[in-house]
Amino acid sequence: MRLTTKGRYAVTAMLDLALQEGKRPVTLQDIAVNQEISLSYLEQLFAKLRKAGLVRGTRGPGGGYRLAKKMDSISIAEVISAVDEKADMTRCGGQSDCLDGEKCLTHELWMELSDKIFEFLNGITLGELVRRPEVIAVAERQEAVREGLRSGRLKTVVVEADAVIGTLK
Amino acid sequence: MRLTTKGRYAVTAMLDLALQEGKRPVTLQDIAVNQEISLSYLEQLFAKLRKAGLVRGTRGPGGGYRLAKKMDSISIAEVISAVDEKADMTRCGGQSDCLDGEKCLTHELWMELSDKIFEFLNGITLGELVRRPEVIAVAERQEAVREGLRSGRLKTVVVEADAVIGTLK
DNA sequence: ATAATCCCGACTATTTTACTTGGTTTTCAC
């Protein structure tokens, strides 16, 4: 179980999805703006999440992504493994022959720690997170921003600014 | 508390030191051969370990490194922080303003996990590790190899091979 | 038909890790 910002991006995005469950599907553009992650990078992450059977995408206008399973049966560990692929910590990668076919000195220590991390992340689901007060608080602030973007001119401005930046390159 | 192979190298080397405590100081060359880490890379790691007050080096023939503190009062977390310097996991780095001055959605989750990892690694000392049966077993095998190197011709061969490789470049 | 959206592959930039090179000092042994 490796811990990288990549995995964190994925969990954040999935949590965003979970928070909007029941409403219309969430577009990557929406997540990109709210969580400040590049759209194309999100696309790559979601390709992996889709292959792992964690999300379903629907194309066309009004489309976007939805969770493919109940949020209470998606653990954080699952999300991270989906985008991380090889979870081995290079050398000592699950196999016990990290040093000339022998276990290295600290083999058991890292395995033990890795297990502990997995246990922790596997014991927490998206459903559990969306019910946490801090998450709800942050989500409400973000929802306000989202509303502003939809009803006001902000989104248009962002899109137009993007277009301008595009022409400049 | 970040987890990288760099930290693992450092812990392995420190454990090697702890295992030889009481004998003559351990040379980096010795560690390099036994743990299969490049000598110059070890030098860099030990520069940090020295600055953190975890080891003391003595120069000249017969010199090498020794632990600067009792092995029972050196935790694994200390060793890792010594070589890792910035322990922040980029964004969410301890500070609570990871997203536009606000906490990001998963802020508490990562802080919680980070604490758990630190707790675990801070609760284990080098002294504790050298008393573990698996570590003792691996150490004994490595000690046999070390003996062989000292008394036999193997070390000479390695050094000579290095010299040959040097001339080839 | 058009625009929104997912989908896809290849490419680039940045950062980190791991390692290299080529030294200089210090200190022991002879």
Added chain:
DNA sequence: GTGAAAACCAAGTAAAATAGTCGGGATTAT
């Protein structure tokens, strides 16, 4: 006092991973 063994030091390189870009499809609601 010379030589060799070691720590010490700074600068560079190589490979990998992360993060992001670009340019296009393919679908589908309106």
